[in-house]
Amino acid sequence: MTSPPIHAGAGPQGPTPDGTASRGSRILGTVVLVGSALFLLVALVASKPDESLDTMGQLVRIMYVHVPSAIACYTAFFVTAVASGMYLWKRTVGWDALAASSAEIGVVFTALTLLTGSVWGHTTWGTWWEWDPRLTSTALMFVLYLGYLALRRAIIDPTSRAKQSAVLGILAFINVPIVHFSVDWWRSLHQTATVASLDPQIDGLRLFALFYGMILGLLLYAWLLLHRFRLEFASQALEAKGLDLALEERRAEGRADTQEVAT
Structure with a gap:
């Protein structure tokens, strides 16, 4: 086994980084930083409380973080599922590193x-948790991907780890659409989609703040993924190099033993 080269592009090892940082990632990070400052201004200062519903008021501001976080985790697990499938097809290290990074x-x-939803539920429903279909399926999704990460740490052999993790990464994604459509499929305390319908429940600057948060959340996810993927790929390359060295030392010991027996 040889350690994979670290270079830009999508060569024989799948998607590979060109280092731990790049000009593009720094530019994206700057965009996210400036965008976050503007987002706080829009979400906390410029937008007004929701006066259309008695139960919302200032609580609507939680939605500007809650919904984008949900969209970002859906996206992350979708990337994990796609990268897992690509690993099973191509069997290249880069796809496995991408799947692991996105899942984390x-x-x-x-x-x-879950945290922002719990705060919203405590104020709206009077309780921090309800075994509501949306909440329960989201909690299950959280546990499934925690199990995915635990599996990656439990298996030492890189090839076996990548294969088993890829299968779990694909199977776990089955729960993601269940989470998304749970409020439509079952009777639920959780409100239905806020902006997906033709008659959204919010408008004006509040609607802008929500969409702004969703775009910013995806940009933050992309920035985190760039850095986490580079770190994961470098870690796997170092692991492969260490395994190569260990095998070479074992072969050297075997040759030395053979020579001793011969003499």
């Missing part, structure tokens, strides 16, 4: 989704 970021966004 998706778990963070899922935790943020």
Whole structure:
């Protein structure tokens, strides 16, 4: 086994980084940083409380983080599923690193989704948690991908780890559309889609803040993915190099033993 080269592009090892940072990632990071500052201004200052519903008011501002976090975790797990499928097809290290990196970021966004949803539920429903279809399926999604990350740490052999993780990464994604459509398929305390219908429940600057948050959330996900993928790929390359060195040392010991026996 040889360690994969780290270079730009999508060569024989699949998508590969050109280092731990790049001009593009720095530009994207600057955009996200400036965009976040503007987002806080729009979401917390410029936009007005929701006066159309008695239960919302200032609480509508949580939605500007809650919904984008949910969209980002859906996207992250979709990338994990696609990258897992590509690994099973191509068997290249880059796709496995991409799947692992995206899943890890998706778990963070899922935790943020659950946290902000719990705050919203405590104020609206009077409880931090309900075994509502949307909440339950989201919690299951969180546990499934925590299990995915745990599986990656439990298996030592890189090839076996990549194969089993890829299968789980594809199977776990089945729950994602269940989470999304749960409010339509079952009776739920959770409100239905806020902006997907032809008659959205919010408008004006509040609607702008929500879409702004969704775009910013996806840009933040992309920036995090760039850096996490580079780190994961470098880690796997180092692991492969260490394994090569260990095998070479073992072969050298075997040759030395053979020589001793011969003499």
